[in-house]
Amino acid sequence: MKFGIVIFPGSNCERDCFYVAKNVVEQEAVHLWHKERDLQNVDVVIVPGGFSYGDYLRAGGIARFSPIMSEIINFAEKGGLVIGICNGFQVLVESGLLPGALMVNKNLKFICEDVYLRVENNKTPFTRHFKKGEIVKMPIAHKEGNYYAPPDIVKELENNGRVVFRYSTEDGEITEEANPNGSVNNIAGIINEKGNVLGMMPHPERMAETILGGDDGRKVFTSLLEMVS
Amino acid sequence: MRAKIHVYLKKSVLDPQGKTILQTLHRLGYSNVEDVRLGKEFYIELDETDPEKAKLQLEDMAKKLLANTVIEDFEVEIKEEK
Numbered sequence: 558m559k560f561g562i563v564i565f566p567g568s569n570c571e572r573d574c575f576y577v578a579k580n581v582v583e584q585e586a587v588h589l590w591h592k593e594r595d596l597q598n599v600d601v602v603i604v605p606g607g608f609s610y611g612d613y614l615r616a617g618g619i620a621r622f623s624p625i626m627s628e629i630i631n632f633a634e635k636g637g638l639v640i641g642i643c644n645g646f647q648v649l650v651e652s653g654l655l656p657g658a659l660m661v662n663k664n665l666k667f668i669c670e671d672v673y674l675r676v677e678n679n680k681t682p683f684t685r686h687f688k689k690g691e692i693v694k695m696p697i698a699h700k701e702g703n704y705y706a707p708p709d710i711v712k713e714l715e716n717n718g719r720v721v722f723r724y725s726t727e728d729g730e731i732t733e734e735a736n737p738n739g740s741v742n743n744i745a746g747i748i749n750e751k752g753n754v755l756g757m758m759p760h761p762e763r764m765a766e767t768i769l770g771g772d773d774g775r776k777v778f779t780s781l782l783e784m785v786s
Numbered sequence: 787m788r789a790k791i792h793v794y795l796k797k798s799v800l801d802p803q804g805k806t807i808l809q810t811l812h813r814l815g816y817s818n819v820e821d822v823r824l825g826k827e828f829y830i831e832l833d834e835t836d837p838e839k840a841k842l843q844l845e846d847m848a849k850k851l852l853a854n855t856v857i858e859d860f861e862v863e864i865k866e867e868k
Contacts, residue, residue, distance in 0.1 A: 615854055622851075651854065658856040665802050705799060705857060739802075 558782060559585040561599030563629070563645075565609035565620045566591070570642065573762045574603045581765050582778045591623035601638040601781055602629050604645030606698070606760060616659065616701040617647030626652055638682055638781065639754045643699055646746075646756035655749055655756045656714070657706030663739025667700040671770070672737055674745050674759060675725040678718045681748050682784045683755045686776040692729045693773035695759035697737060697745075702758040704740035704747075711741055722746035722757055787832050788865040789844055793853045794825030828852055837864050 560578035562571045571588060578586035587597050596602065609620035620626065626648070633639045633654050641649035649655045662668060671694050676687040687693065706714070714720050722745040726735045736743045738758075746757030761774025795801040801823050808822040830847075834840045844862045853860040 614851070618851070618854065650856075656856075658854055660799070660857060661802055663800075663802055665806065707798075707856075739800075 558600045558784075559587065559598065560601050560603060561587050561589045561596055562603045562605055563589045563625055564591060564605075565607070565623060565648075567608040567611055568605050568644070569607035570605040570644075570760065570762060571607070573760075574605045574642070577762045577765045577775070577778055578603075581775060582782065584782070589625055591620070591625045594624050594628050596625075596628050596632055600784075601640065602632060604629070604639065604641040604648050605762075606643030606645060609644055609648060612644075612701075615647075615651065617644060617649075617651040620644075620648045621652035630654060633749075633754050636751065636753050638784065640683060640777070641754075641756040642760055642762065643697075643702075643758055646758055647701060649754065649756045654754050655747060656710045657704055657747070659701045659758070660703040660705050660739075661701055662699070662703050662737070667698075668702070668737050669696070669698040670737070671696050671764075672745075672759060673725050673727050673729075673735065674722045675729050675731065676721070677723055678721045678748070680718070681721060681752055681755065681780075683748075683777050683780050684721060685780040685783070687780070690729065692725060692727065693776075694771050695761055695764045695774050697759050699738070699758055702738040702740065704738075704744045704758075706741065711744075714744070714747055715742065717750070719748050719750070720744050720746075721748050721755060722759065787834060787837070787840055789830045789832055789840065790863040790865070791828040791830065791844060791848050791852055792825055792861045792863070793828070793848070793858050794823045794860075795857055796859050799857045826852075840864055 761777040764774035
């Protein structure tokens with residue numbers, strides 16, 4: 558299968574994603590420059606982390622108007638698989654592919670640390686290789702990761718299994734202490750209604766090999782492999 | 787004409803920066819300060835003479851780009867030419 562990894566000016570996780578796709582899960586991978594309009598027949602689009610457009614105006618607020626984004630929106634509307642990681646998640650909410658917003662962390666700090674996540678939904682194309690309720694470790698590195706949505710939207714997400722990852726303790730408890738950034742209901746990752754667009758603040762691509770501290774994140778990539786023949 | 791667009795977090799949304807500033811003002815003795823919201827201001831020069839048209843355009847710009855209406859409200863202010 559073919560992964561396409563978007564590069565905006567200021568992206569900085571595109572090489573990590575490319576490396577995991579190409580060398581860890583051994584698939585075809587290409588970079589997609591933000592000014593292009595050709596998605597090169599990829600099966601999965603990854604919108605990676607970083608600081609697209611220097612986070613000017615709002616994190617992800619300007620990247621969504623890049624030429625490649627209108628193609629990605631069309632691709633997603635036709636059922637194409639899209640993952641937004643960190644800044645990529647911010648771009649997806651700004652573009653309207655996912656609901657809500659990512660606000661400044663409650664403690665106003667840039668947080669860079671490993672966190673535990675509970676897998677809330679393993680019936681998505683991105684999480685099939687996880688067990689439901691599995692506790693996994695992945696790093697976060699962001700200042701705007703405080704997920705917010707109006708109460709009716711949060712209810713819709715919760716009632717339809719659209720919360721995919723939640724910040725938890727090592728034992729899987731959902732507590733305020735385990736919530737690094739103030740996200741409503743400890744939400745770390747959500748999926749769209751159709752189930753083909755995932756946004757998450759933690760970085761699976763940075764936790765894809767044991768030599769780098771763990772390989773829980775690899776399953777996000779391997780889950781996708783059976784999705785396209 | 788010149789215009790200003792104010793963008794600030796909605797009342798229903800927690801503003802951690804505004805809250806920290808409020809606490810600091812209280813610490814400085816300004817105990818009658820009840821609320822602080824931190825916002826952004828955009829100063830815009832527009833080649834348009836009709837204030838009605840300008841207002842519509844500025845609102846459109848705010849909705850599309852300058853504000854994230856999921857979490858932010860905005861106000862458009864048009865400066866009269868002297």
